[in-house]
Amino acid sequence: MIRLEDVTKWYDGRAVLDHVSLHLEPGMLWGLIGPAASGKSVLLKVVCGLIRPDEGRVIVDQRDITKDKESDIMETRRKFGMLFQNNALFDFMTVGENVAFPIYWGSDIEPDRLRSLSVKRLQDVGLSGSEDKVPSELSGGMKKRVGIARATIADPKIVIYDEPTAGLDPVTTSKIYDLLRNLQQRNESTVLAVSSDVQAIRGFVEHIAVIHQGRILYNGPERELDSCADPVVHQFIRGDADGPL
Amino acid sequence: MVQQNTQNGWKPIEDEGFWRRIPRRIGVSTLDAGKAAATLLWVLYRTVIGTVRGKRPKGEVLRQMEQVGNKSLLFVTVTIGFLGMVLVFQVCLQIEKITGDMSQVGPEFIKGMVHAFVPSLTAMMLATRVGAGIAAEIGSMMVTEQIDALRMCGVDPIDYLVVPRFIASLVMTLVLSVYATAISILAGALMAYTSYHVNPVMFFVFDKVTPGDAVIGVTKCLAFGAAIPVVSGYCGLTTRGGSEGVGSATTRAVINSSLAVIILDFIISAAGYYLLQSRGL
Amino acid sequence: MDAVQDKTTKAPRRNGQEDGPGPGQRLLSPVARLGAGILTLADHLGGIVVLLGATLWRLVPPRLDGDQLRRSLFKMGNQSVPIVALTAFFTGGIMVVQAGVFVKRFGATSLVGWGAGYAVFREIGPILIGLMFSGRVGSNNTAELGTMTVTEQIDGLRALAIDPISYLLVPRVLAMVFMLFALTIVGDVVAIGGAALFGKLLLNVEFGVFFQSFGWLGTADLFQGLIKASVFGVVIALTSCHFGITVKGGAVGVGRAVNAAVVAAAMGIVVSDYFLTYLLG
Numbered sequence: 106m107i108r109l110e111d112v113t114k115w116y117d118g119r120a121v122l123d124h125v126s127l128h129l130e131p132g133m134l135w136g137l138i139g140p141a142a143s144g145k146s147v148l149l150k151v152v153c154g155l156i157r158p159d160e161g162r163v164i165v166d167q168r169d170i171t172k173d174k175e176s177d178i179m180e181t182r183r184k185f186g187m188l189f190q191n192n193a194l195f196d197f198m199t200v201g202e203n204v205a206f207p208i209y210w211g212s213d214i215e216p217d218r219l220r221s222l223s224v225k226r227l228q229d230v231g232l233s234g235s236e237d238k239v240p241s242e243l244s245g246g247m248k249k250r251v252g253i254a255r256a257t258i259a260d261p262k263i264v265i266y267d268e269p270t271a272g273l274d275p276v277t278t279s280k281i282y283d284l285l286r287n288l289q290q291r292n293e294s295t296v297l298a299v300s301s302d303v304q305a306i307r308g309f310v311e312h313i314a315v316i317h318q319g320r321i322l323y324n325g326p327e328r329e330l331d332s333c334a335d336p337v338v339h340q341f342i343r344g345d346a347d348g349p350l
Numbered sequence: 351m352v353q354q355n356t357q358n359g360w361k362p363i364e365d366e367g368f369w370r371r372i373p374r375r376i377g378v379s380t381l382d383a384g385k386a387a388a389t390l391l392w393v394l395y396r397t398v399i400g401t402v403r404g405k406r407p408k409g410e411v412l413r414q415m416e417q418v419g420n421k422s423l424l425f426v427t428v429t430i431g432f433l434g435m436v437l438v439f440q441v442c443l444q445i446e447k448i449t450g451d452m453s454q455v456g457p458e459f460i461k462g463m464v465h466a467f468v469p470s471l472t473a474m475m476l477a478t479r480v481g482a483g484i485a486a487e488i489g490s491m492m493v494t495e496q497i498d499a500l501r502m503c504g505v506d507p508i509d510y511l512v513v514p515r516f517i518a519s520l521v522m523t524l525v526l527s528v529y530a531t532a533i534s535i536l537a538g539a540l541m542a543y544t545s546y547h548v549n550p551v552m553f554f555v556f557d558k559v560t561p562g563d564a565v566i567g568v569t570k571c572l573a574f575g576a577a578i579p580v581v582s583g584y585c586g587l588t589t590r591g592g593s594e595g596v597g598s599a600t601t602r603a604v605i606n607s608s609l610a611v612i613i614l615d616f617i618i619s620a621a622g623y624y625l626l627q628s629r630g631l
Numbered sequence: 632m633d634a635v636q637d638k639t640t641k642a643p644r645r646n647g648q649e650d651g652p653g654p655g656q657r658l659l660s661p662v663a664r665l666g667a668g669i670l671t672l673a674d675h676l677g678g679i680v681v682l683l684g685a686t687l688w689r690l691v692p693p694r695l696d697g698d699q700l701r702r703s704l705f706k707m708g709n710q711s712v713p714i715v716a717l718t719a720f721f722t723g724g725i726m727v728v729q730a731g732v733f734v735k736r737f738g739a740t741s742l743v744g745w746g747a748g749y750a751v752f753r754e755i756g757p758i759l760i761g762l763m764f765s766g767r768v769g770s771n772n773t774a775e776l777g778t779m780t781v782t783e784q785i786d787g788l789r790a791l792a793i794d795p796i797s798y799l800l801v802p803r804v805l806a807m808v809f810m811l812f813a814l815t816i817v818g819d820v821v822a823i824g825g826a827a828l829f830g831k832l833l834l835n836v837e838f839g840v841f842f843q844s845f846g847w848l849g850t851a852d853l854f855q856g857l858i859k860a861s862v863f864g865v866v867i868a869l870t871s872c873h874f875g876i877t878v879k880g881g882a883v884g885v886g887r888a889v890n891a892a893v894v895a896a897a898m899g900i901v902v903s904d905y906f907l908t909y910l911l912g
Binding site: 150153155175179180182183185186187189190191193194195196206207210211255 | 405494495496498499500501502503504505506
């Protein structure tokens with residue numbers, strides 16, 4: 106479904122991604138963890154074509170998007186839904202308009218039907234009755250839910266979650282992961298999730314990768330992560346203060 | 351830039367003297383300017399394409415027209431009104447010393463306003479107000495990843511954000527300039543009457559304005575109206591970093607669109623002089 | 632950083648809509664809105680006057696950070712010399728083309744130098760250089776102070792028992808006033824050079840003829856422009872500092888403050904220009 110081959114991206118003379126190769130099967134629940142500024146968000150944006158890599162290939166559904174024109178990448182992006190780190194809700198729209206936006210642009214769905222679809226999806230994420238609010242009236246957890254609703258309304262084949270629980274308390278965190286799990290089971294979509302909260306994301310994904318300074322140090326089943334020999338991975342997942350990091 | 355140079359095995363910049371640094375600085379800034387110009391031209395190209403056949407959000411052009419036009423009305427009235435009075439005052443001051451014949455002040459002032467001063471000064475004011483607004487708005491959408499979110503929804507940010515502002519600015523710069531011409535003439539006549547007792551009947555004489563002057567004035571308005579949103583949109587779309595990034599994008603938008611106005615003004619004035627005014631049109 | 636982003640997300644709707652009527656305000660009558668506008672204006676004017684008083688108070692005897700003053704001077708000069716020179720060069724060109732329109736009709740080639748010099752020294756030079764300086768240095772200053780305010784660095788200074796006004800603002804105000812004065816001299820020279828050059832290239836006016844009539848200008852013309860530049864410097868410095876330290880609402884707020892500051896500075900420049908012309912004329 107998604108294949109990355111030797112992807113490298115430079116920023117100001119520093120490799121943010123350093124020969125990253127990955128392969129994701131359809132329906133996979135895949136997590137990515139790593140210290141701050143390790144290249145996690147850049148990797149996600151490379152996968153969905155928001156950032157063009159300097160070297161290597163990104164293949165989505167047998168199509169190499171690194172060579173595509175922006176208008177062709179737009180088409181490929183319709184297969185994706187994305188939740189951004191700080192939600193990136195459009196602050197000039199209501200919550201309902203935000204959620205409906207991915208299916209509104211470029212389609213001829215009736216306004217009434219758009220509204221009912223977005224109301225329905227807001228119910229699914231536990232936010233009935235807030236479609237006419239503006240994003241600035243919502244709490245952090247509610248904004249995340251709106252972001253999730255917007256990312257999944259078009260029932261995309263691949264959903265990307267960038268820090269789905271950053272800044273949320275533990276109870277809200279587990280509720281959010283329950284929600285993500287339900288949505289994934291219903292749509293059988295492929296999920297890529299990035300988080301700095303190692304324990305919480307380990308309970309959610311089946312496969313996990315560890316990235317550090319632009320390199321993938323571990324990529325494999327979640328339950329075998331503890332037996333990984335790499336000292337950086339070891340220190341990071343245990344949260345030790347002493348070590349190579 | 352410094353880091354890359356060091357990596358390529360060049361001497362670190364800090365080791366050089368002030369004068370030896372200048373050629374490199376010119377070289378580096380020429381390269382940067384070249385890249386920036388290429389991106390700017392690409393934004394212009396995409397905007398024009400988007401204007402001709404792109405899809406835009408409903409009602410957005412009207413909303414932007416209100417932003418560019420109605421919201422600038424007070425600003426333009428105050429600035430152009432005062433500038434009109436000052437210009438008449440300065441001109442009369444000199445005429446009083448030399449000949450004392452005030453009969454030509456009005457007609458010549460009106461001619462100068464139509465083909466030169468009003469389009470440029472209105473555009474300078476709009477570059478400040480509208481340019482800063484566009485860059486601040488798009489820049490903060492950039493740093494909060496709303497632009498990426500738009501792209502993930504299959505929306506081209508230029509179609510969605512720049513094109514409506516482009517159309518609105520194109521129309522409203524022209525409209526505001528016509529309005530500003532009226533304001534400046536009224537303010538100038540008021541000044542001439544109160545300070546130099548020039549009869550308004552003698553002031554409001556429009557027959558010095560040739561068709562060529564009008565063509566130059568309108569061309570300037572259209573060029574400035576197109577340049578401001580494209581330059582500011584480019585500045586907004588190249589924002590990096592947090593609140594500092596938004597601040598510097600806004601700064602760049604003001605300065606670059608003002609500079610674009612001045613350079614375009616020079617080019618169109620010179621071209622207009624040669625093609626039209628020097629032939630008596 | 633987290634604090635900033637938190638404020639950003641809580642900030643009200645995006646910049647452009649900010650000055651429009653909010654959901655609750657929509658029902659307000661025009662009278663109430665006019666009143667609200669006057670109150671906001673009075674609020675800002677009052678803030679600027681208080682800032683002026685606070686700055687003057689710290690100047691007798693001088694209590695300011697010499698290191699900060701040197702750094703501000705260097706940075707502002709560095710930032711704005713190229714942009715001012717470029718602006719002035721093309722302004723000279725524009726003035727000479729406008730003068731050409733008259734020259735052609737009255738056959739008064741000998742007056743080009745005088746006309747361009749008069750306009751540049753007295754009006755166009757100080758105003759355009761002031762606007763560019765406001766766009767470059769003033770808005771940068773607002774963005775910088777605004778970022779320091781939203782990231783609570785100003786409170787941090789207070790916590791260290793450092794007076795933010797004498798440490799941050801007074802050096803900047805002094806540096807901006809001095810810099811604009813110096814830049815206007817530079818700009819005048821470049822503009823006259825540009826006018827002479829384009830006069831030769833476009834109108835075929837020999838340098839000798841140009842500078843002969845240029846010599847008719849008196850020191851009064853030059854000094855009027857320089858006095859204006861000094862006052863514009865005070866206006867730009869105070870507005871940019873005032874809007875910088877009163878920022879609210881994260882990255883979006885910084886962009887909005889920069890926007891408001893340049894608009895206010897442009898109004899201030901034009902209005903004070905009117906009164907100065909009247910007083911000095």
